[in-house]
Amino acid sequence: MARLVMKFGGTSVADIDRIRNVARHVKREVDAGHQVAVVVSAMAGETNKLVALAREASPLHDAREYDAVVASGEQVSSGLLALVLQAMGVDARSWQGWQIPIRTDEAHSVARIVDIDGARLIERLEQNQVAVVAGFQGISPDNRIATLGRGGSDTSAVAIAAAIDADRCDIYTDVDGVYTTDPRIVARARRLEKVSFEEMLEMASLGAKVLQVRSVELAMVKGVRVMVRSSFEDPASVRDGANGLPHGTLICDEDEIVEQQVVTGIAYSKEEAQISIRGVADKPGVAADVFVRLADAHINVDMIVQNVSPDGSTTDITFTVPDASYDQAKQVIESARNTLTYTEIEGVRDVVKVSVVGVGMRSHAGVAARAFQALADRNINILAISTSEIKISVLIDQAYTELAVRTLHSVYGLDKQ
Amino acid sequence: MARLVMKFGGTSVADIDRIRNVARHVKREVDAGHQVAVVVSAMAGETNKLVALAREASPLHDAREYDAVVASGEQVSSGLLALVLQAMGVDARSWQGWQIPIRTDEAHSVARIVDIDGARLIERLEQNQVAVVAGFQGISPDNRIATLGRGGSDTSAVAIAAAIDADRCDIYTDVDGVYTTDPRIVARARRLEKVSFEEMLEMASLGAKVLQVRSVELAMVKGVRVMVRSSFEDPASVRDGANGLPHGTLICDEDEIVEQQVVTGIAYSKEEAQISIRGVADKPGVAADVFVRLADAHINVDMIVQNVSPDGSTTDITFTVPDASYDQAKQVIESARNTLTYTEIEGVRDVVKVSVVGVGMRSHAGVAARAFQALADRNINILAISTSEIKISVLIDQAYTELAVRTLHSVYGLDKQ
Numbered sequence: 029m030a031r032l033v034m035k036f037g038g039t040s041v042a043d044i045d046r047i048r049n050v051a052r053h054v055k056r057e058v059d060a061g062h063q064v065a066v067v068v069s070a071m072a073g074e075t076n077k078l079v080a081l082a083r084e085a086s087p088l089h090d091a092r093e094y095d096a097v098v099a100s101g102e103q104v105s106s107g108l109l110a111l112v113l114q115a116m117g118v119d120a121r122s123w124q125g126w127q128i129p130i131r132t133d134e135a136h137s138v139a140r141i142v143d144i145d146g147a148r149l150i151e152r153l154e155q156n157q158v159a160v161v162a163g164f165q166g167i168s169p170d171n172r173i174a175t176l177g178r179g180g181s182d183t184s185a186v187a188i189a190a191a192i193d194a195d196r197c198d199i200y201t202d203v204d205g206v207y208t209t210d211p212r213i214v215a216r217a218r219r220l221e222k223v224s225f226e227e228m229l230e231m232a233s234l235g236a237k238v239l240q241v242r243s244v245e246l247a248m249v250k251g252v253r254v255m256v257r258s259s260f261e262d263p264a265s266v267r268d269g270a271n272g273l274p275h276g277t278l279i280c281d282e283d284e285i286v287e288q289q290v291v292t293g294i295a296y297s298k299e300e301a302q303i304s305i306r307g308v309a310d311k312p313g314v315a316a317d318v319f320v321r322l323a324d325a326h327i328n329v330d331m332i333v334q335n336v337s338p339d340g341s342t343t344d345i346t347f348t349v350p351d352a353s354y355d356q357a358k359q360v361i362e363s364a365r366n367t368l369t370y371t372e373i374e375g376v377r378d379v380v381k382v383s384v385v386g387v388g389m390r391s392h393a394g395v396a397a398r399a400f401q402a403l404a405d406r407n408i409n410i411l412a413i414s415t416s417e418i419k420i421s422v423l424i425d426q427a428y429t430e431l432a433v434r435t436l437h438s439v440y441g442l443d444k445q
Numbered sequence: 446m447a448r449l450v451m452k453f454g455g456t457s458v459a460d461i462d463r464i465r466n467v468a469r470h471v472k473r474e475v476d477a478g479h480q481v482a483v484v485v486s487a488m489a490g491e492t493n494k495l496v497a498l499a500r501e502a503s504p505l506h507d508a509r510e511y512d513a514v515v516a517s518g519e520q521v522s523s524g525l526l527a528l529v530l531q532a533m534g535v536d537a538r539s540w541q542g543w544q545i546p547i548r549t550d551e552a553h554s555v556a557r558i559v560d561i562d563g564a565r566l567i568e569r570l571e572q573n574q575v576a577v578v579a580g581f582q583g584i585s586p587d588n589r590i591a592t593l594g595r596g597g598s599d600t601s602a603v604a605i606a607a608a609i610d611a612d613r614c615d616i617y618t619d620v621d622g623v624y625t626t627d628p629r630i631v632a633r634a635r636r637l638e639k640v641s642f643e644e645m646l647e648m649a650s651l652g653a654k655v656l657q658v659r660s661v662e663l664a665m666v667k668g669v670r671v672m673v674r675s676s677f678e679d680p681a682s683v684r685d686g687a688n689g690l691p692h693g694t695l696i697c698d699e700d701e702i703v704e705q706q707v708v709t710g711i712a713y714s715k716e717e718a719q720i721s722i723r724g725v726a727d728k729p730g731v732a733a734d735v736f737v738r739l740a741d742a743h744i745n746v747d748m749i750v751q752n753v754s755p756d757g758s759t760t761d762i763t764f765t766v767p768d769a770s771y772d773q774a775k776q777v778i779e780s781a782r783n784t785l786t787y788t789e790i791e792g793v794r795d796v797v798k799v800s801v802v803g804v805g806m807r808s809h810a811g812v813a814a815r816a817f818q819a820l821a822d823r824n825i826n827i828l829a830i831s832t833s834e835i836k837i838s839v840l841i842d843q844a845y846t847e848l849a850v851r852t853l854h855s856v857y858g859l860d861k862q
Contacts, residue, residue, distance in 0.1 A: 044498065044501045044502055047502065078521065081461065081521070081525055082524070082525065082528060085461055085464065085525045085528035085529045085532065086528040086529060086531055086532035088532075089528050089531075090527070090528060090531055090538075092538070093524045093525075093527045093528045093531070093538070094528070096520055096521075096523070096524035096527075096539050096541070097520070097521050097524035097525060099520075100517035100518075100520045100521050101517075103513055103514070103516075103517045103520070104495065104498070104513075104517050106513070107510045107513035107514035108499065108502045108510075110507070110510045110513075111499060111502035111503040111506050111507060111510045111511070111514075112502045112503060114503055114507055114510070115502065115503035115504075115505075121509070121510070122513050124513070124590075126543065127588055127589070171544055172544070173541075
């Protein structure tokens with residue numbers, strides 16, 4: 029007997045037929061003797077419809093009213109799944125965020141979960157009643173519905189799993205797991221059986237959009253084992269594999285991963301833009317001045333490169349920002365021209381960040397050097413480099429994306445045999 | 446300064462443009478210095494859509510889950526109206542049933558309101574914040590959403606009005622008031638400026654479908670003055686009339702109606718069917734036996750006529766039931782043939798009940814005789830008669846509906862001059 033959380037997104041509950049398919053997945057786990065809490069998103073398209081209505085009502089909307097409107101989608105899907113489960117003979121009830129309660133902070137529409145009281149859920153689970161929890165929402169300190177922001181149902185699922193001390197949190201998606209890289213680019217990409225929280229964080233934030241980043245952070249902090257698996261599998265034919273896990277990818281503590289690879293995956297992100305400030309005075313405080321201004325404008329700066337100045341008087345500062353912030357970032361720098369002396373600003377938008385990720389890097393030297401050599405062999409010019417303990421990122425011309433990803437995927441031995 | 450409840454149905458909030466029109470009505474009252482609570486239904490069509498989803502999910506649905514699904518419609522419309530009001534510069538917030546709270550009994554999907562704590566609403570109203578309340582719902586003793594059944598938003602509005610001690614509860618509808626009879630039948634029907642609770646109850650339950658019957662009962666018990674008025678009026682040109690009231694019909698205590706007519710209106714209902722049991726043994730307990738069986742089958746019996754038997758041994762029992770229960774009622778009687786001796790059952794479905802209503806009847810003799818004479822003059826045969834203190838109902842052949850209603854409307858001097 030295990031205690032499981034199962035999370036299904038909007039596509040999986042888009043109509044009653046699909047909700048029946050979800051219910052068959054749930055019934056399978058119940059029949060296997062497990063205690064089950066299910067977290068659901070709104071029916072596909074509903075949240076967008078509700079967001080559009082709220083925007084039409086008031087472009088500058090009160091986030092508390094926006095939340096009351098938008099959260100109704102999960103109220104509907106949770107009630108419908110409970111009804112379908114009951115019709116299949118499975119004892120079930122729906123739980124809204126305010127009924128559990130799932131307490132959030134006051135940041136309506138982008139709220140964070142502060143605390144979940146799991147006691148009532150556990151009591152019902154122990155009576156073998158399935159808990160169907162409305163995802164994406166909780167209740168704020170002023171007793172009003174608060175939503176967690178788009179994709180928040182993943183976070184709801186992980187938080188519920190932590191609150192009820194679940195053995196595993198299964199996230200059912202339209203893919204069957206996390207891959208070594210994007211299979212659309214590299215046909216020989218392999219599904220990972222297990223990946224560590226840290227690696228998944230780097231993969232998720234770098235563009236492998238399987239799971240919301242916040243949900244992975246929360247899973248890491250709370251030690252919740254998360255399984256990415258496919259909702260398209262036939263519920264009747266699901267069997268655990270030789271490793272004791274169903275087909276998918278387990279995101280877990282690195283201690284649970286026995287055969288650790290040096291490199292786990294290659295991620296990439298095209299939503300980057302590069303800005304260079306030329307001829308900046310090379311004296312203390314200048315770099316700080318630039319980045320404080322960008323931070324004040326809520327612009328997220330990622331890679332930063334400052335060259336050592338050849339003449340000792342001026343230098344060049346290069347950094348990347350999300351492509352969506354490119355124009356604003358240039359404006360911020362230009363408007364500071366009076367206090368910040370420089371000769372010119374240059375920008376490039378058609379760049380891509382390619383990242384090599386793996387916790388094994390911590391104990392292996394030379395990982396970065398192999399990447400640089402492999403790219404050089406293909407005549408790919410590196411515009412900027414940044415590294416962390418478990419990641420090496422390079423910024424290159426976007427035209428070389430596929431070539432770079434395939435090259436690195438092969439170099440680190442990730443290709444499927 | 447007055448404290449007002451304003452209630453708008455689904456057609457009035459069907460899209461954002463119509464919600465803006467509702468908001469203009471609300472703003473007019475706020476600008477006039479009034480404290481305002483608004484009660485809204487779901488956007489037109491939404492409740493039907495949600496009911497269809499719940500039925501598709503499970504034909505024999507758990508009423509608690511059905512309620513969670515169906516109540517989401519009012520959550521959306523209340524949030525949207527709050528947003529539109531804010532965009533117009535009117536301070537407003539939405540209130541769900543569980544936030545106020547509106548406490549109901551356990552009869553999910555047909556719940557009754559048990560208690561409303563008006564304290565929080567009053568606190569906000571006194572700060573000149575408009576309260577936008579989701580109609581049709583409350584919270585049951587087990588902390589779950591409970592709906593009041595179709596049309597329950599009228600009842601929500603009256604209950605909120607009682608809880609906050611409102612001066613008036615304005616029900617905005619697609620008609621501009623309550624008429625002496627159906628204007629589609631009698632062109633000279635007049636709008637009533639005022640009508641008593643008791644009269645309105647007889648009118649509403651007899652087919653003048655302006656207000657839900659339960660809301661009128663509640664208004665009478667709680668002494669809430671209810672105004673039926675049109676949502677199609679231009680919000681900018683609304684003015685109070687010579688009687689100090691806006692255009693519409695005030696439903697109030699009869700003490701507030703100075704110039705009381707003997708007869709207030711003529712109502713009719715075609716959803717009736719007549720059943721006669723011939724040759725029943727004329728001894729004590731037989732009638733009880735018949736009607737206990739019908740009550741056990743939840744069939745609502747209305748008019749009952751038992752003739753004095755000419756020979757002292759057998760009699761005929763005639764009664765009416767809702768036309769929808771006609772077949773079931775005949776089955777109940779037929780299945781009791783073994784214990785209930787009778788010669789035959791007869792039924793007529795194309796009948797109509799026409800009622801003359803007026804609190805003035807209490808102190809005026811001869812009202813019924815005038816009706817019977819007028820119908821006889823037109824050669825209209827009366828199949829059954831029932832009377833109450835303030836009502837005379839006759840059952841006639843449905844073909845004579847218009848003639849009977851017009852005749853009685855004239856006889857009692859109700860025609861517009």
